[in-house]
Amino acid sequence: MKTKIFVDGSEGTTGLRIHERFKDRQDIDLLTISPELRKDGAERKKLINASDITFLCLPDAAAKESVAMVENEKVKIIDTSTAHRTNSDWAYGFPELSLEHRTKIQKGKRIAVPGCHATGFIALVYPLIKKGILPADYPISSFSLTGYSGGGKKMIAEYEAKTRGREYDAPREYALSQQHKHLKEMKLITGLNREPLFSPIVADYYSGMLVSVPLYADMLLKLHTPELIQEFFADYYKNELFVKVMPYGAEADKKGFLSGIDCSGWDGLNIYIAGNAERLVLSSQFDNLGKGASGAAIQCLNLMLGCRENEGLSL
Numbered sequence: 162m163k164t165k166i167f168v169d170g171s172e173g174t175t176g177l178r179i180h181e182r183f184k185d186r187q188d189i190d191l192l193t194i195s196p197e198l199r200k201d202g203a204e205r206k207k208l209i210n211a212s213d214i215t216f217l218c219l220p221d222a223a224a225k226e227s228v229a230m231v232e233n234e235k236v237k238i239i240d241t242s243t244a245h246r247t248n249s250d251w252a253y254g255f256p257e258l259s260l261e262h263r264t265k266i267q268k269g270k271r272i273a274v275p276g277c278h279a280t281g282f283i284a285l286v287y288p289l290i291k292k293g294i295l296p297a298d299y300p301i302s303s304f305s306l307t308g309y310s311g312g313g314k315k316m317i318a319e320y321e322a323k324t325r326g327r328e329y330d331a332p333r334e335y336a337l338s339q340q341h342k343h344l345k346e347m348k349l350i351t352g353l354n355r356e357p358l359f360s361p362i363v364a365d366y367y368s369g370m371l372v373s374v375p376l377y378a379d380m381l382l383k384l385h386t387p388e389l390i391q392e393f394f395a396d397y398y399k400n401e402l403f404v405k406v407m408p409y410g411a412e413a414d415k416k417g418f419l420s421g422i423d424c425s426g427w428d429g430l431n432i433y434i435a436g437n438a439e440r441l442v443l444s445s446q447f448d449n450l451g452k453g454a455s456g457a458a459i460q461c462l463n464l465m466l467g468c469r470e471n472e473g474l475s476l
Contacts, residue, residue: 163190164466167212169205169219169227174313175241176218178455182473188466206230214465216458217242228271237270237465239458245273246346253350254461255280256470257401258287266464274461276343277453278305278361279350281372281445284404284430286351288397294384295376302358302375303347306332306421308368311449320365332364369425370449376441387441391434398432402471403452403460406432424448428456428474451475 166189170176183189192212198204209215210233217224217240224242231238245251252269256262266272275283282303289295309320320329336359344356378385384393391409398404412419412433419433423446430447447453452460456474463472 163188165190165192165211165213166462167192167194167208167215169209169215169217170223171218172199173218174310174317174450175454175458176216178450179216179218179458182455182459186473188468188472202226202230206232210236212236214239214462216240216462237272239272239274239461239465241274241454241458243276243342243346245271246275246279247349248273253346254457255283255350256460256464257398257404258283258350259291263464266461267467269465272461272465274454274458275350276346277307277311277370277449278341278359278372279343279346280430280453280457281305281370281447282343282347282357282359282374283350284432284445285372285374285443286347286353288394289381290352292393292397294381294390294393296380296382297352298354299376299380300358301353303360304373305359305361306371307361307363307449308366308370308421308425309363310368311370311453312363316363317367330365332362334360334362336361364421366422367425368448368450369420369422370445370447370453371419371421372445374443376436376443378436378439378441386438387434387436390441390443394432394434402476403429404432405429406434409434419444419446421446424451426451426475428452428460428471429476 168176192208209230214237217227221242221244224240224244251271251273252265254272254274256266309316348356388409395406398406425448428451430452433444435442463470
């Protein structure tokens with residue numbers, strides 16, 4: 162029997178990508194809403210309750226509104242918004258972090274898909290704190306480089322406008338007030354005592370992301386060299402399909418450069434460990450629309466359905 166899926170908010174970037182990923186799947190019955198009714202509350206409610214699983218690709222307030230519409234107790238929700246990522250009643254959709262995360266997704270009825278910047282940051286910081294390598298009170302900082310699709314339809318239109326200003330030709334730092342919406346989950350999920358100093362940067366390419374976390378070796382509790390940290394990550398993620406820990410020194414193959422665009426169109430995540438005896442740089446490289454959004458949402462769906470984890474995904 163096919164699983165009935167409804168995508169609430171199918172006109173946004175993430176919603177459109179989720180729709181695309183169902184194109185060749187024979188195990189999905191996709192419920193669709195007429196374009197003129199996509200903001201009609203009664204029609205949305207009807208389709209949500211007719212589904213087995215509903216994806217929410219909406220702003221936070223609208224996502225909470227959709228959850229309140231659920232009357233059929235069998236309906237499961239996968240929310241791609243920020244609305245429920247720090248809600249302990251929801252499973253956090255990052256199965257590679259631990260067996261507990263994976264099991265909660267598999268058995269859950271409410272799944273919150275991680276934010277794109279948060280995905281790259283948490284992939285690097287969560288294991289270090291969990292295993293007692295990085296102290297929870299470390300004064301941590303992070304830079305994140307992303308393609309402009311991460312800003313949604315409005316930012317895509319700005320970057321692709323023929324009359325755009327020259328400032329769009331170069332990378333632009335933003336969220337300078339340190340109020341980025343991903344900060345709460347970055348702190349909570351990793352177990353940090355406080356939110357990190359976070360500097361996201363958007364650049365003139367469509368999709369792809371690179372998140373870096375610099376660390377002082379002498380402030381780690383153990384495993385102080387980049388070689389040992391690389392071995393730790395390789396072991397931590399050794400059985401994961403979606404996370405690839407690169408060999409130590411692998412950035413040399415790219416002449417010492419890591420590009421934000423290298424993983425565009427791919428649904429996995431690469432981890433690089435570099436640096437020296439005093440200072441380390443941990444980097445995660447992935448697609449903000451893949452493992453950072455719709456790819457992660459479909460991975461969670463696959464775990465809930467008990468099918469191949471990478472079904473319909475590019476690895």
